[in-house]
Amino acid sequence: SLRLAERSKWVAPSATMAMAAEAARLKATGVEVFDFTLGEPDFPTPENVCRAAQRAMAEGKTHYTPAAGIAPLREAIARHYSSSAGLPIDPQQVVVSNGAKHSIHNALMALCGPGDEVIIPAPYWVSYAELVRLTGAEPVIIPTTEAEGFLLSPDRFRQAVTPRSKLLMINSPSNPTGAIYDKADLEALADAVLETEVGVISDEIYEELTYDGARAHVFASLRPGLADRTVTISGVSKTYAMTGWRIGWAAAPASVSKFMGALQSQETSNPSSISQWAALEAITGPKDAIARMLGEFTKRRAYVIDRVAGLKDVSFTPPRGAFYAFINVEKHFGRTIGGVEVTDSTSFCQAALSSARVALVMGSAFGAEGYVRISFATGMDTLGRGFDALGAMLEG
Numbered sequence: 001s002l003r004l005a006e007r008s009k010w011v012a013p014s015a016t017m018a019m020a021a022e023a024a025r026l027k028a029t030g031v032e033v034f035d036f037t038l039g040e041p042d043f044p045t046p047e048n049v050c051r052a053a054q055r056a057m058a059e060g061k062t063h064y065t066p067a068a069g070i071a072p073l074r075e076a077i078a079r080h081y082s083s084s085a086g087l088p089i090d091p092q093q094v095v096v097s098n099g100a101k102h103s104i105h106n107a108l109m110a111l112c113g114p115g116d117e118v119i120i121p122a123p124y125w126v127s128y129a130e131l132v133r134l135t136g137a138e139p140v141i142i143p144t145t146e147a148e149g150f151l152l153s154p155d156r157f158r159q160a161v162t163p164r165s166k167l168l169m170i171n172s173p174s175n176p177t178g179a180i181y182d183k184a185d186l187e188a189l190a191d192a193v194l195e196t197e198v199g200v201i202s203d204e205i206y207e208e209l210t211y212d213g214a215r216a217h218v219f220a221s222l223r224p225g226l227a228d229r230t231v232t233i234s235g236v237s238k239t240y241a242m243t244g245w246r247i248g249w250a251a252a253p254a255s256v257s258k259f260m261g262a263l264q265s266q267e268t269s270n271p272s273s274i275s276q277w278a279a280l281e282a283i284t285g286p287k288d289a290i291a292r293m294l295g296e297f298t299k300r301r302a303y304v305i306d307r308v309a310g311l312k313d314v315s316f317t318p319p320r321g322a323f324y325a326f327i328n329v330e331k332h333f334g335r336t337i338g339g340v341e342v343t344d345s346t347s348f349c350q351a352a353l354s355s356a357r358v359a360l361v362m363g364s365a366f367g368a369e370g371y372v373r374i375s376f377a378t379g380m381d382t383l384g385r386g387f388d389a390l391g392a393m394l395e396g
C-alpha cells in the first residue's frame, strides 16, 4: 500500500473548516443550523471588482502571469504601504499568492526549517502552528491571558527567546480574539524584537476591520530597521469580501521576496490572472462597498456585545477588530447539556450544535482551552435566533 511521508504526521486538518463541515453536514439533513463558524464576510464581492474580472476575461488576460504577480498589482500594494504607513516598499518586495494563507506558508518555507523555533502567542489563528510544523520547525506557543488583553508583552517575548528562535508570528487585529495592539504596545514589542536576532511575520489581514476608533498599525513601519526583518502579510479576502478569489500577499525584504517568488514559480506558478486584475480594482477602485460592509459589521458587533452580556455564566472582552467574539465558557464545564458531558471547549461546541443547533469553534483550536469563538460574519436574523437558542441552552 502507498505509505504517507513522515510529514503527514506533523499536520492536522483545519479545525475551523472541520467545524464548518460538521455544521454543513447537519444542514444537509434538513436541520436549521445557526452557523457562527464562518471566517469570511457574508457580503457579495463588490460589483466594480466583479466587473474588473469580467473585463480581464474579455480582454484575454487569462494566461500565466509573472510568478510573483502582475506588475500593476505589486505596485498598488507597495503604494498601499507607503501611503498608509509611510513605509517605502519596492514592488519587487511584494509577492502575490493564492490567499494570505499561502503567503504565510511561502514566508515560513523561506525562513524556517528543522531545528528552528517559531514563537506564536496564543490565542492564535489555527493555521499558524500547522504551517510552522510543515516546514519541520517547532511552534513555541506562548499563552496570553484575557487580563493582558490577549497581547504579547515585551517581557513574555524576551522570556520565550532561545538561541533557536527564528521567528515571531503576530496578528493584529487578531483572529480569534479581535485584540489590537495599540501603537505604544506594538512599539515596545518592536524594541524587544530589535534586541534579538528574531524575525517577524506580521499578519495584518484584518487591518481595515476595526471598531470604535481603534486603528491597526503596520508593524514593519514602527521602527527603523524593522522592515529588514519583517514579512508583512495581508490580502483582499476579508476587507473586500473576496475569500473565493484567493489573493493575498507578502511584503518582505528583497532577498526573502525573491526566494518566495522562486518557490512559488515551482509550486503553483502564479495566482489566478483574473483574480489578480480583480484585486487590483479592489485596492485602487472606489471603496464605498467597503464602508457599507464595515458599517454593517459595526452594528453586528454592538449587537453581539449586547447579547453576550445576556448569556449566563460567560465572560468576554469586546473585540476591537476583525469579526469574532471570543467567549470564556469555562463555568459551564462539568455540566451535562442535552446528554453531552461538557468538559472542555470541544464538548461545549458539540453540545451547542446538538442542543441549540449553534455551530461555534472550540478555543482549543486556537490554543486557548476554555473559550469558544463566535463569528459575526453572518446576518442579523441568524445572529438573533442563534443567540436565543444559545441563551436558552445555557439557562437550561
Ligand code: PLP
Pocket: 039, 098, 099, 100, 101, 102, 125, 171, 174, 175, 203, 205, 235, 236, 237, 243, 246, 247, 248
Ligand atoms: N490570517 C488570518 C488571521 C485569517 O483569519 C485568515 C482567514 O481566516 C487568513 C490569514 C487567510 O486568508 P486568505 O483567505 O487570504 O488565505
